[in-house]
Amino acid sequence: xxxxxxxxxxxxxxxxxxxxxxxxxxxxxxxxxxxxxxxxxxxxxxxxxxxxxxxxxxxxxxxxxxxxxxxxxxxxxxxxxxxxxxxxxxxxxxxxxxxxxxxxxxxxxxxxxxxxxxxxxxxxxxxxxxxxxxxxxxxxxxxxxxxxxxxxxxxxxxxxx
Amino acid sequence: xxxxxxxxxxxxxxxxxxxxxxxxxxxxxxxxxxxxxxxxxxxxxxxxxxxxxxxxxxxxxxxxxxxxxxxxxxxxxxxxxxxxxxxxxxxxxxxxxxxxxxxxxxxxxxxxxxxxxxxxxxxxxxxxxxxxxxxxxxxxxxxxxxxxxxxxxxxxxxxxx
Numbered sequence: 001x002x003x004x005x006x007x008x009x010x011x012x013x014x015x016x017x018x019x020x021x022x023x024x025x026x027x028x029x030x031x032x033x034x035x036x037x038x039x040x041x042x043x044x045x046x047x048x049x050x051x052x053x054x055x056x057x058x059x060x061x062x063x064x065x066x067x068x069x070x071x072x073x074x075x076x077x078x079x080x081x082x083x084x085x086x087x088x089x090x091x092x093x094x095x096x097x098x099x100x101x102x103x104x105x106x107x108x109x110x111x112x113x114x115x116x117x118x119x120x121x122x123x124x125x126x127x128x129x130x131x132x133x134x135x136x137x138x139x140x141x142x143x144x145x146x147x148x149x150x151x152x153x154x155x156x157x158x159x160x161x
Numbered sequence: 162x163x164x165x166x167x168x169x170x171x172x173x174x175x176x177x178x179x180x181x182x183x184x185x186x187x188x189x190x191x192x193x194x195x196x197x198x199x200x201x202x203x204x205x206x207x208x209x210x211x212x213x214x215x216x217x218x219x220x221x222x223x224x225x226x227x228x229x230x231x232x233x234x235x236x237x238x239x240x241x242x243x244x245x246x247x248x249x250x251x252x253x254x255x256x257x258x259x260x261x262x263x264x265x266x267x268x269x270x271x272x273x274x275x276x277x278x279x280x281x282x283x284x285x286x287x288x289x290x291x292x293x294x295x296x297x298x299x300x301x302x303x304x305x306x307x308x309x310x311x312x313x314x315x316x317x318x319x320x321x322x
Contacts, residue, residue, distance in 0.1 A: 001164050001250045003279075011275045012256055036260035076278055084162045093166060095173055099197035101313040113301040114172045117237055117293040118164075125286030132278045140274040152262040 006045035006083045009037055013046060014054065014079060015138050018071035020157070025064035034156060045083055052082035071138060077129035090118035167206035167244045170198055172295075174207060175215065175240060176302065177314075179232035179295050185318070186225030195317060206244055213243035232299060238290035251279035 013031050020026065028046055032039040046065055049055040056068040067074065092115035097108060110116070142150075174192050181187065189207055193200040207226055210216040217229040228235065253276035258269060271277070303311075 001162060001245045002248075002252065003162050003250045005252070005254060007251065007279075008254055008256060008275065015275075034261050035256050036263075037256065076275075076282070087163075089162045089164045090168065091163065091166070093169055095169060095196050095198065100195050100317050101310050102197075103307055103310050103313075107307050107310070110305065113298050113305065114169065114176075114237075117298065118168070118290075121237070121286055121289035121293070124289040125282055128282035128285040129279075132282070137274050137278065144271065144274065146264055146268045149262050149264050149268070152264075156261050 010045050010079050017067045025058045025066045027064040049082050071134035074134045075130045076132045171206050171240050178228045186219045186227045188225040210243050232295035235295045236291045237293045
């Protein structure tokens with residue numbers, strides 16, 4: 001099983017957007033250039049983030065994307081679901097109902113125990129992802145990113161360093 | 162993101178094999194017939210379970226697959242990794258090193274904080290899957306499966322009911 005590379009791109013894009021000044025926004029082209037990512041694929045993922053309400057698109061000359069909520073209110077779970085969708089990764093085909101021991105549908109009152117266990121574990125995974133906010137990732141990166149990298153980002157954003 | 166349907170097939174096949182008498186085994190064809198699954202796809206997944214050491218293949222006239230370990234020592238994590246592989250579902254492309262703020266590789270002493278958080282959550286998911294054994298699933302199914310279904314399975318296994 002593999003998560004879409006879009007999850008990584010989306011989290012990086014969101015943390016970048018979280019650092020903008022109040023009147024700033026970044027276009028898809030700018031973000032693609034900054035991260036050296038293929039513009040069209042990135043556009044698809046940014047659109048998904050926007051559809052999920054995590055990004056807001058602003059129009060006009062300095063238009064582009066901004067984070068729609070404070071970075072402390074956006075979690076890795078939010079971003080993953082925006083990109084991957086909210087359907088569970090385990091999909092029960094009800095094979096217990098098929099084949100030689102299958103019984104009429106009415107005999108099955110609860111979801112299959114296998115599916116219940118798989119879904120319960122997946123909920124725990126999502127709950128864990130919910131514990132990490134963009135704000136926490138940004139704070140951690142601020143401690144780890146080199147002075148040179150911070151300066152490069154600030155220059156690119158048109159700030160004095 | 163979607164888990165392979167093989168995970169469901171594999172868990173059902175393993176719980177079926179766990180119920181066999183000591184001298185019994187089931188072939189791929191028998192399991193495919195029992196669950197009404199496409200034989201060739203199922204064969205691939207059973208082979209993966211065998212490669213992971215979860216199933217043992219026996220030869221001879223009554224040969225086939227058996228569970229290689231007690232059902233209390235096989236977990237949903239074991240089965241999922243056997244089918245899906247052990248690589249994390251989140252793959253870090255190190256996009257922080259690319260693009261306009263990328264620095265020489267030596268500047269990055271730790272894995273990216275985003276990847277660390279994603280991997281940590283995935284570990285929690287796997288740890289949760291590890292809590293559920295085949296034995297627990299079988300015990301639960303025994304309470305829920307109807308008398309008709311138990312009888313159908315026993316007949317198919319050649320047991321008196």
